[in-house]
Amino acid sequence: MTAPLLEIRDLSVSFAGRHGEAFEAVSGVDLTVSAGELHGVVGESGSGKSVTMLAVMGLLSPGARLSGSIKLDGRELVGLSDRQMRKVRGVRIGYIFQDPMTALNPLLTIGDQIAEAVRIHRPQVSRAQSRARAVELLQLVAIPMPEKRATQYPHEFSGGMRQRAVIAMAMANEPDLLIADEPTTALDVTIQAQIMELLEKLRQDRGVGIVLVTHDLGVVAGAARSLSIMYSGRVVERGLVDDVFAAPHHPYTKGLLGSLPQPDARVERLRAIPGAPPPISARPAGCAFHPRCGYAIDICRAERPVLRQVGATTVACHRAEEVAAGQAEEMSVHDA
């Protein structure tokens, strides 16, 4: 079997606090993405999903401490110098940001910004060629009148068009992997669907592997083949989308699914998970989810569960079997 496209093993990232103490934003994360696969990474804000992706890009702030392994096509990225990483960023991995309003430089034309992505890595390409390439890329992401659009500034684009431009920029050097960090969150619902459609098309036509980071299980449901659920800096459940959706083994996953609008079910109200995720500086002992968990028992407060295979998915929960099987101790005990 060939090496997976992206393989993250036991990745931890910590930041120094105000008084020199360390805060761990990401703890022992494993993640595997195969070539041409769309993998969803789901979690609330603060769950460490964005930090994980920035770690892959080598774009964490200088104060961050990082351990573990990140392999791209079998090549270790952790420990590479910035100079070496620059040959990975934009070439092997394209990055799509959450908010296309802020991810584009307001003073440069769209065409220039896309052409720049080409010329940084291939200085031998002439200005005219790179500009032609920019137009071609705008066409690829289905922006009408690409020649005219290339000469315009970001503020002349609508939100959806901007996100397309950002995707074009990420695709400039035909990367093997796209990391899309909440690519649709800042957009209107109908535009979200179009962008997801575009990403799916790129995956099929160009064979690019995609990591889709989102807080919205619904976005993943339609697009991803496999997914990882993150909570408080750790992966709590992962597996194929179909398996996880059919039989969630982690109470958090179950809660997320419960909070989805379900047109076919008779559940009328959205069941939100009670409480809020713990701040990075004050994680509870044991399972980080136990204060919000309807299944929590003594062992959950004392001992941190490790990932293990249960049924079709891999899950980190002491009571995964009961969660998958039982309806008895439903989370709706906390109706507030």
Next chain:
Amino acid sequence: MSVIAAPKARRRVFLPQWATLPVILGGAILLFWIVVGITIPLWSPYEPTMLAGMRFQPPNAEHWLGTDALGRDVLTRTLYGVRHSLPIAAMVIVCAVLIGCTLGAIAGFVGGIVDSVIMRLVDVTLSFPPILLAMAVTAALGPGLGNAAIAMVIVWWPIYARLMRAQVLSVREREHVEAAVAAGATRPRVLVKHILPLCWSPIIVNATMDFGQVVLLVASLSFIGLGAAPPTPEWGQMISDGALHFYRWWIAAGPGIAILSIVLGFNFLGDGLRDFLDPRSK
């Protein structure tokens, strides 16, 4: 999404939060000058306007900063100089703040034609480069430290008027003011009791920062010959003397360093104060 910045570990054990290095440094410099200004007649070995020895002596054990073209002690004159600079600067700032804030408060509170007249006056005054207007006014009034001070008040009051007006306009909208009006308080009472007390802090910060600039402008006018007249030991005047003999660098060095240190002191203080009061600027 933002990268979580790692805040720099920084420990201060004994000092309160406002006591940053610039504030301490600035405060120390200013304290030094204030103490010197008050006590200098008690311990100075020479008189500022009396001959103290041979002319044009370079710095030596007897005269630490040498003597000038007339044989007066440069250090003594430099230290005495603060007795002119600081009081005049203080006077200018106080007058400018009082006049500016009064007019600014009236403009902001009364509004209408009064506001327009006052603010157009402010606009026109601020249309001049400060030193040019100060020069022209001083020249019109006649040279002298007092007239230079008046000129500087004329140059400076609009800054505070503008600041105060903006403050009053924003405070006026607050609920407690509207409540006072609704309760039937008279207009002057509303202004004095309910609005003005909330307007002072930015004025005070600004005044501190302007202090150094006023010291600099006083010296500039004296240097040009519009401020202090010889033999007053005023810094600008002394540098003007020194410029005639600039190969003897020490004559101007004393007053030059004095101005630099005092302006630096106020800038340090103002800078630190602003960092403390407005964390965004850091």
Next chain:
Amino acid sequence: MSTYILRRLIAMPLLLLGVITVAFLLTYFTAADPLTSIIGERQMNNPAVVEAARERWGLDRSLPERYVIYLGNLLQGDMGTSFRTRQPVSQDLMVRLPATLELVIAAMILGTTFGVVLGVLAARFRDGPIDNIARFFALVGASAPVFWSGLLVLFIFSVQLGWLPGPGRIDSRAIAPPFLTGFYTIDTLAAGDWAGFRSVLMQLILPASVLGWTVTGIVSRMVRASMLDVLGQEYILAARAKGAGPLRVLIHHALRNAMLPTLTILGFSFAYLITGAILTETIFSWPGIGSYAVAAARGLDNPAIVGVTIVGGAAFLITNLLTDIAYALVDPRVKLSRQEGA
């Protein structure tokens, strides 16, 4: 934004009129008798001479009359005749304007270049030693009296080290280049006089550095602040995610955006430069408007003072307006709204 500029354009003539009025009033309320400086102390006892002088300078008219006369003359470019040089003030100013402009522009170039470099470095190495040194250097520049720092650099670089020439706009042994623009740097080049150009440039270095240093501080603080702001923006991260190198990110992406807010303070720095130019010119015996203003103020030369004050005020107003327009031209977002407005 376009309506804002339109409003500024409309306000300009009114503000100029205000400037002229203030300047004129100042001369009317003069305490000292300008006659003294026209005809000298000795002739003051001679009524015939005094009367003739009053007549000639229009000093015996009433305030409104003199104001109207002055305004009318001003419209024809006539600012009266200097008591001191006995030349038309406008002519005096025209002759001296290029010298001042050359100095101020050179200082602006030096000061902003250094300010931008210092500001970028300070932002890049935030809170490190470079940041602190830059901050200190900038503060000293803003705090040092130019009329002393000018003396000091003259003494060090000209007298002691002999690296640079002494005061003056041109080497004392040389003659001025043939008049073309009045800018000696341009005129010497136009005349193909390379040695002259070099000499003129050398004369310019010290005063321009001393003057430029005063704005270095303002510019570097502003650049630092807006750089820090811009560096936190997502498009900076996006540029790095494209694989852009640190220098490219810093200059091409960050500095470009950070220069926008910096533009707005260039007008403000110009006020500093005018203040500084008056004193710098006096120290470096630079034959510009600044030294003319000082001489006029010292000699109670009313028409000259008023002339300089008006020109200074006008220059100040125009620079601030130009800053606003430049801002509108540079920022594509503003440019668009202007096109839509048109």
